[in-house]
Amino acid sequence: MKVIRTLLNVTALTTLILTSGCASIVGDSKYPVNVTSTPSGASFTIKNKDGVVVHNGSTPNTVTLPSGRGYFKGEDYTITFKKDGYADSTAKLETSMSGWYWGNLLLGGVIGMLVVDPMTGAMYKLPTEATSNMGSPLTAQAPKNLTLLEIDQVSPSDRSKLIRIN
Numbered sequence: 001m002k003v004i005r006t007l008l009n010v011t012a013l014t015t016l017i018l019t020s021g022c023a024s025i026v027g028d029s030k031y032p033v034n035v036t037s038t039p040s041g042a043s044f045t046i047k048n049k050d051g052v053v054v055h056n057g058s059t060p061n062t063v064t065l066p067s068g069r070g071y072f073k074g075e076d077y078t079i080t081f082k083k084d085g086y087a088d089s090t091a092k093l094e095t096s097m098s099g100w101y102w103g104n105l106l107l108g109g110v111i112g113m114l115v116v117d118p119m120t121g122a123m124y125k126l127p128t129e130a131t132s133n134m135g136s137p138l139t140a141q142a143p144k145n146l147t148l149l150e151i152d153q154v155s156p157s158d159r160s161k162l163i164r165i166n
Helices: 002-018 022-026 099-105 109-120
Strands: 030-038 043-047 053-058 061-066 068-070 077-082 089-093 129-133
Touching: 030 043, 043 061, 053 061, 077 129, 089 129
Parallel strands: 030 129
Antiparallel strands: 030 061, 043 053, 043 077, 077 089
16 A cells, blocks of 8 residues: 555655646746836837837836747847937846756656746746836927029128129
8 A cells, every 4th residue: 555655655656747748837928027218208119020019118118028939939029119399219138047947858748848837928928127228308390491583682781792604
């Protein structure tokens, strides 16, 4: 009876280890990203790799984004910042490999490395911040007016300054 109980315990433990992913257990598949800009109060739009808008907001803000977009595919994002009086700015958020993914070699096993973590997106991580320095305010240029005059409308003193071009 003791042998059967020990065998069941070892089998259950082995199954648990082989069917789990290390990055899925220790890491995460969604990450909070702090979105900031200088100056603050800029509106921003986050688009995924396919160009689909996944979030709109204004800075400062924290947005939770998934790190995976499919089996063995990390998700990358483009953030566009806009504020009146400033040039538009963009920032990239690119996924990188989570260090916990390599924990599968020791703890998670083949199933964790080839199935669980790649499917959940936990094998990837995102940066914790996305920021934009929008630079100096754009200066508003006064509209330039052009006035056409006939030669008879030009004063004699200004006529003497004219240069004939034909």
